[in-house]
Amino acid sequence: DSITVLAPATVANVVCGFDVLGFALSEPNDTMHLRLTEQPGVTIINEDDYNLPTEPTRNVAGAALLALLRAVPEPVGIEVRISKAIKPGSGIGSSAASAAGAVVGANRLLGERFSKAELVEFAMYGEEVASGVRHADNIAPGIYGGVTLIRSTTPLPDIVPLSAPPLFVTVVHPQIEIKTSDARQILKQEVPLKDAIRQWGNVAGLVAGLLQSDYDLIGRSLEDVIIEPVRSILIPGFAQVKERSREAGALGGGISGSGPSLFMLSREEATAKAVEAVMQEVYTDLGLEHHTYLTTIN
Numbered sequence: 001d002s003i004t005v006l007a008p009a010t011v012a013n014v015v016c017g018f019d020v021l022g023f024a025l026s027e028p029n030d031t032m033h034l035r036l037t038e039q040p041g042v043t044i045i046n047e048d049d050y051n052l053p054t055e056p057t058r059n060v061a062g063a064a065l066l067a068l069l070r071a072v073p074e075p076v077g078i079e080v081r082i083s084k085a086i087k088p089g090s091g092i093g094s095s096a097a098s099a100a101g102a103v104v105g106a107n108r109l110l111g112e113r114f115s116k117a118e119l120v121e122f123a124m125y126g127e128e129v130a131s132g133v134r135h136a137d138n139i140a141p142g143i144y145g146g147v148t149l150i151r152s153t154t155p156l157p158d159i160v161p162l163s164a165p166p167l168f169v170t171v172v173h174p175q176i177e178i179k180t181s182d183a184r185q186i187l188k189q190e191v192p193l194k195d196a197i198r199q200w201g202n203v204a205g206l207v208a209g210l211l212q213s214d215y216d217l218i219g220r221s222l223e224d225v226i227i228e229p230v231r232s233i234l235i236p237g238f239a240q241v242k243e244r245s246r247e248a249g250a251l252g253g254g255i256s257g258s259g260p261s262l263f264m265l266s267r268e269e270a271t272a273k274a275v276e277a278v279m280q281e282v283y284t285d286l287g288l289e290h291h292t293y294l295t296t297i298n
């Protein structure tokens with residue numbers, strides 16, 4: 001038998017929660033078809049134009065599936081056909097979608113034998129292939145849905161799903177390339193205590209704001225004094241998008257994952273639409289090709 005999985009795009013970090021917060025988007029989604037095969041091992045078939053590697057050890061979905069199969073005692077073969085709608089390198093969790101979708105699909109074919117936390121563990125091997133880092137802030141929301149807190153990934157993933165009030169998400173993907181590995185390389189390895197205090201105040205405030213549906217608190221907490229000042233330099237239009245989106249009524253936002261996409265959260269759909277217009281205007285003025293999404297947390 002075979003199954004079809006929709007693997008959502010995700011926003012990692014959520015401004016203040018570098019590597020520990022992420023949420024899933026309703027759109028866009030990759031489509032993945034999986035089936036068990038007689039021949040043991042992993043077969044990858046790409047059904048899009050991105051020319052991603054098909055050798056399982058070099059493919060994000062492949063590496064995640066190989067990790068899962070290592071935990072399956074009987075000989076099993078899995079074939080996955082991937083049609084990506086989430087552009088690789090866009091900053092909305094393209095690699096995580098492939099890895100998460102693959103292990104969720106395989107688990108279903110194998111009778112749901114693994115927990116979600118175990119699936120996160122397997123999928124992190126895929127992230128490692130993509131960027132060299134086993135971060136789970138795209139994978140966890142991809143697998144759990146909604147907003148997730150990654151309290152820890154060692155020794156095992158400790159994932160806390162967070163309830164959240166309705167939120168509209170506007171995303172703009174300016175067509176420049178930023179590699180996650182490069183965007184991590186430039187970060188300072190030490191944080192002054194006063195910045196750390198400000199940041200964990202914001203993370204705690206954001207979590208409390210989500211749980212209590214306190215939109216003002218969510219907005220106040222969408223501030224990053226550690227990562228954004230370094231990374232925003234790589235993204236033309238960043239300051240304009242942020243400032244003008246706030247003026248248009250957005251609660252706040254910033255870089256999606258390691259960029260280049262930017263995202264903004266809004267309470268009302270009309271605000272999210274106004275934000276989308278702002279984003280389009282900024283990048284049209286800069287003469288930079290861009291793509292926008294108006295969606296929700298899923």
Ligand code: HSE
Pocket residue numbers: 012013018019020091093135137138180183184256257258
């Ligand atoms: N937390 C990771 C980073 C997400 O910001 O490097 C990458 O998508």
